[in-house]
Amino acid sequence: MSVTRIPAGYVPLTDAAPLIAAQEMGFAAEEKLALDLHRAPSWSLLRDMLAFGQVDAAQMLAPVPVAAALGLGGASAPLSVLSVLSVNGTVIGVSGGLARKMAAAGHRFFFDDAVAAGRALIAAGGPELRIGVPFPFSMHAELLTYWLTGLGAGTPPDIGIRTVPPPLMAEAIRSGEIDAFCVGEPWGSMAVEQGAGALLLPGRAIWSFAPEKVLAVRSAWADREPGLSGRLIRALWRAGRWLADPASRGLAAEILSARRYLDLPAEIIERALSGKFTVTPQGLQREAPGFIGFHDGAAGFPWRSQAQWIALQLARRNGLDRRAALETAGSVFRSDLYRAALRDTGAELPDGSSKPEGAVGAPLAAGGESEPAGLLQNRFFDGRVFDPLAAD
């Protein structure tokens, strides 16, 4: 079998690691694949590159394929999600001015308590609070809305969420264009390094098992290339397993920092991988264990219920029929293809393809096909549970 080349796109972020590691560490080669990696400057461009066939696979914000299926956003071909590339990995930060105000009011920046941090943010930010996110269809926007709405801050447009490309986040904070942000690493840490702001909370404090980036392909491609998509799923599953090993962190950060990938200091990239953060320009240290997940807890499994949680938020905000949105979204996350690709690899595979989200308080054995699939904590900050069977 000769090597098949697959053009694949990513946006320069720490969570582009699975695609980059798959190529650099030989996991793609093990499946007789070569990934031609294309770095995209914006999510809209990467989505268009995928939709129009410039790349066949792409790292994508989990809500983008769901939004496309619901007819929201720019022109797109139908997209399918083959696997979840990363769980969590975003960070919420505030401007220096807002951080001082919150500190003066007694907030301690412990970097773990979503209720305390949210209340402090709402109190200090007032009704005019403006928060930057990388893209209108992103977990950043969904988690912020879920969190601040849950704490009584109203709903968008009352919550001023606006789009700021990650590399411009620090500048936007400094210039006063926004007061706070939610962004993928390393751009939160970069803002701290540049003295522009302080980190308030890891995204996982809002939902401890939120699908963040997914492996997206055109649905037509997935249907036409079952063999190739299977090989791709396996290569990325192995890359995720490698990334989850603490011994890999140093090397992974070095590879990502290369000029052709992120072109940023390895030390700053490694903070997200190790969960050890510098949260203020003054050097306050905080730990966020499990800040980003690539493998543990069947992280790669594209749960239909994850797509449905996203669809429900999108439907609410855009006035779509909720039941229809739930139905459409479920089939965007292809748990069937994922399961078929990994059946004989010893990978943890859960029995079901849908589950109540937010219902696992502590690590749990869910029972699976090959071995018990250990599920990691899966909690929303407010303890609510999303049951796709009961939701609409």
Add this chain to the structure above:
Amino acid sequence: MVLRMPDALSIAVVEPDRERAFMIVEGLREAGDFDVQVISEPSGLARQIQMRDPDVVLIDIANPSRDVLEELTLASGPKDRPVAIFADRSEDGLSAAAVEAGVSAYVVDGLQPARLKPVLDAAIARFRLFQRMRTELAEAKRALEERKVIDRAKGMVMKARGISEDEAYALLRKAAMDQNKRVAEVAQALVTAAGLLA
């Protein structure tokens, strides 16, 4: 203050690099009578564009701020505007594929002044076509819905009065004319009323 000619197409060029911005402005000046404004500061881009309210936005394909324009497109709804995207090279054929698919966005070799005008015209024409298609689609949907309602109402009149389809339609049309309403409205009223009585 920029003197704005009422009929000149207004173009906002999003380009942080001074030299490139200058080249584009020169190219546009040669190409036609445009009201050109350069936005060089990426901060507050959404606000800047909303304030200037241009007819078309030009941005480089490699500019990460394109995601901000995406937000604008979503927010402005009926007022959405064409975004033309400059790509220096046509290496990937992305532009061609995207334009074929009906996106107003991608423009190849955009920085060659001689090519600006046709390329802009194409982007705007395509945008208007796209807009028109969306309007037509909405119209067609509405027409289809109305025809279904009229068919139902016709069926009800036929049964109630034991008359032919043509006669039933003539009755509906007469009722509509008498009340100065559209046939679809009379049909809808009949269907609704029948629903209440059932």
